[in-house]
Amino acid sequence: MKLEWPELHEGTQRFLADQEFAIPTPVQNVVIPYVVNSTSVSVESETGSGKTLSFLIPLIELLHKQKTLTGLLSLIVLPTRDLAIQVHSVLVSLLAYHPDLSATPLLVLGADHSQDKAIDRWAKDPSAPAVIVGTPGRLHSDLMSRLKMEHTLPIALKGFQYLILDECDRLLTYGGVQSHKAMAMDMSQQVREIVGLLPKQRVTGMFSATAPPPDVVDLVLGSEGRTRATIRLTREDGPLPSALENKYIVVDHRYKVVRLLGLIRRAAVRGDKAIVFVNQRKMIRYLEQCLTHPSIAQFYSAKGSGRPDPTLQFIHGKFKQGERHAVIESFSQSGSGAKVLVASDVVARGIDFTDVTTVIQFDPPTQKETFIHRVGRSGRAGRAGENITLVDPATADAYLAYLTQTEHVTLQPLEQADEWWPVDTKGTILTPEVPLTEDDYDLKHRLAKTVGKAIKEAKTVKRQKDKGVRVKEKEAAAVQAKVDVLVAKETALKEKHSQARNHPVMEAIRSIARSDRDFYDIQSEAFKMYLSGYTHHFLGYIFEKNKLDIGGVATGMGMIALPHRLDEYKTTYVWFVKESMNVGEIPYLDPGKEKARLEKVTEAKQRRAEQEAAKKKAEAERLKAVKTKREDRKVQRGQTMSKEDLDDLMDDYKSLKRAKKEKKR
Numbered sequence: 025m026k027l028e029w030p031e032l033h034e035g036t037q038r039f040l041a042d043q044e045f046a047i048p049t050p051v052q053n054v055v056i057p058y059v060v061n062s063t064s065v066s067v068e069s070e071t072g073s074g075k076t077l078s079f080l081i082p083l084i085e086l087l088h089k090q091k092t093l094t095g096l097l098s099l100i101v102l103p104t105r106d107l108a109i110q111v112h113s114v115l116v117s118l119l120a121y122h123p124d125l126s127a128t129p130l131l132v133l134g135a136d137h138s139q140d141k142a143i144d145r146w147a148k149d150p151s152a153p154a155v156i157v158g159t160p161g162r163l164h165s166d167l168m169s170r171l172k173m174e175h176t177l178p179i180a181l182k183g184f185q186y187l188i189l190d191e192c193d194r195l196l197t198y199g200g201v202q203s204h205k206a207m208a209m210d211m212s213q214q215v216r217e218i219v220g221l222l223p224k225q226r227v228t229g230m231f232s233a234t235a236p237p238p239d240v241v242d243l244v245l246g247s248e249g250r251t252r253a254t255i256r257l258t259r260e261d262g263p264l265p266s267a268l269e270n271k272y273i274v275v276d277h278r279y280k281v282v283r284l285l286g287l288i289r290r291a292a293v294r295g296d297k298a299i300v301f302v303n304q305r306k307m308i309r310y311l312e313q314c315l316t317h318p319s320i321a322q323f324y325s326a327k328g329s330g331r332p333d334p335t336l337q338f339i340h341g342k343f344k345q346g347e348r349h350a351v352i353e354s355f356s357q358s359g360s361g362a363k364v365l366v367a368s369d370v371v372a373r374g375i376d377f378t379d380v381t382t383v384i385q386f387d388p389p390t391q392k393e394t395f396i397h398r399v400g401r402s403g404r405a406g407r408a409g410e411n412i413t414l415v416d417p418a419t420a421d422a423y424l425a426y427l428t429q430t431e432h433v434t435l436q437p438l439e440q441a442d443e444w445w446p447v448d449t450k451g452t453i454l455t456p457e458v459p460l461t462e463d464d465y466d467l468k469h470r471l472a473k474t475v476g477k478a479i480k481e482a483k484t485v486k487r488q489k490d491k492g493v494r495v496k497e498k499e500a501a502a503v504q505a506k507v508d509v510l511v512a513k514e515t516a517l518k519e520k521h522s523q524a525r526n527h528p529v530m531e532a533i534r535s536i537a538r539s540d541r542d543f544y545d546i547q548s549e550a551f552k553m554y555l556s557g558y559t560h561h562f563l564g565y566i567f568e569k570n571k572l573d574i575g576g577v578a579t580g581m582g583m584i585a586l587p588h589r590l591d592e593y594k595t596t597y598v599w600f601v602k603e604s605m606n607v608g609e610i611p612y613l614d615p616g617k618e619k620a621r622l623e624k625v626t627e628a629k630q631r632r633a634e635q636e637a638a639k640k641k642a643e644a645e646r647l648k649a650v651k652t653k654r655e656d657r658k659v660q661r662g663q664t665m666s667k668e669d670l671d672d673l674m675d676d677y678k679s680l681k682r683a684k685k686e687k688k689r
């Protein structure tokens with residue numbers, strides 16, 4: 025396939041020359057001519073392949089073709105604000121080369137009011153030519169509803185030409201994860217309603233690295249009588265760019281954080297730019313507290329390599345838009361030394377970070393398509409890149425097999441993995457002393473099933489013996505021997521498990537937890553969320569809740585105690601060494617917070633003491649009242665006998681005597 029730019033407007037040619045884009049990418053090569061000729065397209069093309077310009081360049085060409093530009097000319101819908109900002113900025117740069125096009129590029133985003141005035145101005149006069157880039161929520165419930173309510177939609181849509189749905193599968197379907205379902209269903213409904221309002225005579229472009237199902241495409245593009253093309257430009261042998269290397273490391277939950285420090289050190293030593301994808305934002309908060317702590321930062325230092333220590337940044341969906349934008353901008357800039365961004369999936373799709381060399385998946389993604397999008401943050405536009413996915417021994421085989429068979433992505437073990445552990449201040453590599461093997465893990469699960477059963481069996485035999493039931497001695501001894509063997513194995517394995525605690529990184533994390541209440545709270549929250557989030561996985565048959573090594577997760581996070589409420593997980597075999605300290609006594613480092621906490625503790629103690637004293641007093645009064653009542657009754661009873669009953673008794677006695685005398689006579 026010969027790659028050359030088609031005949032484009034002179035402004036676009038200058039833009040491409042300035043960007044030094046000598047030839048189009050394959051997707052641009054195919055898509056641009058279709059759209060310029062008013063053919064709707066559904067495009068599936070790998071991450072980083074240049075889809076953005078494949079829809080923006082023809083937009084400009086279409087605008088040039090139009091005689092008069094009026095109202096909303098094109099609508100570009102994207103699933104996240106960051107992505108919308110990015111696409112809007114490319115559009116603005118491109119339009120700058122076309123001063124003769126009088127279309128205003130507007131950005132319509134939820135929780136961003138910087139463009140409110142411009143949007144308001146346009147909504148008041150929607151015949152003004154505009155191209156709108158936005159996210160579904162704000163477009164649907166703000167802009168479109170307003171135009172509908174003010175009956176100006178027909179004016180606004182008079183000159184409408186081109187609808188673009190980028191990351192269309194995310195916009196129109198949900199990823200199959202329950203926790204996100206409600207939100208994503210909402211988004212797809214909003215998008216469908218927006219599409220329903222637009223003129224049927226239009227060009228539509230649907231773009232993603234992971235196409236939605238054909239019925240969803242039909243719904244948007246129309247199945248019959250429309251000029252449309254389905255373009256699939258992914259490689260035959262897999263959906264990922266060929267320059268991407270895909271690797272994995274098997275790591276027990278106990279060593280997951282330790283291993284992450286090792287991989288950050290690897291990035292530092294090599295001067296990489298890496299993104300670490302983590303499933304939950306609370307875990308990101310925990311990692312932020314943990315990794316940026318001075319006692320932990322030493323473990324991933326690049327000391328001795330001649331390179332500076334890495335810069336760490338963090339991002340998740342709860343960051344304010346301004347902060348999010350600042351992090352994305354600063355991470356995108358190149359600089360000396362390694363950069364590591366610990367991120368949630370908020371930046372998994374579409375964000376065009378420059379020169380990301382490595383993607384580390386701390387957790388396997390919970391949504392099907394996310395793997396491809398996460399990995400696609402590196403190896404963009406033909407550059408080299410690598411993906412390192414962390415898998416735990418219990419799920420490794422099944423997960424890797426799933427990736428190969430269903431996603432057509434085969435991961436290779438990370439070479440020289442033994443080197444990539446944290447270091448101490450002298451530069452010595454802190455390899456775990458007792459790495460747990462897959463066999464250990466299997467054994468643990470077998471023991472979980474057999475030890476309890478064997479102990480129960482032995483108890484039944486003992487009970488029968490105690491009752492005098494005759495039990496064959498040989499059989500009883502065999503049952504006991506079985507118990508002894510299993511318990512010995514269990515003890516040895518437990519010992520091996522608990523030895524993981526001795527790793528200096530874990531000791532350092534526990535030491536923070538013992539002395540910093542904020543850290544302890546964040547850590548406990550992250551742990552709880554990790555457990556509940558573990559089940560919200562589209563591969564629930566691989567990531568089974570009752571097989572999760574809870575004790576391992578807690579140990580690996582450097583926890584000193586397990587949160588109380590783990591009832592839900594009682595089926596799991598939890599091996600965890602709890603520290604003897606009373607966690608209620610962990611202080612806040614912030615003097616103000618600690619003072620307030622101590623005051624609260626004192627108040628609570630005082631309140632408890634007062635309540636106790638009041639209770640005692642009430643009890644004493646009650647007892648006293650009961651005693652008095654009893655004594656009163658006794659006295660009362662005594663008085664009645666002497667006054668009335670004794671007289672009666674005497675009378676009875678006298679009359680009896682009299683009667684006897686008379687009888688004798």
Ligand SMILES: Nc1ncnc2c1ncn2[C@@H]1O[C@H](COP(=O)(O)OP(=O)(O)OP(=O)(O)O)[C@@H](O)[C@H]1O
Pocket residue numbers: 044045046047048049052069070071072073074075076077232233373374375376400404405
């Ligand atoms: N013709 C070209 N030649 C060289 N680089 C290009 C060309 N077109 C685009 N690029 C660059 O390629 C990078 C990736 O482009 P883009 O963000 O459009 O990818 P994408 O296919 O949308 O990726 P994703 O699926 O992750 O959203 C960008 O940095 C862009 O500037």
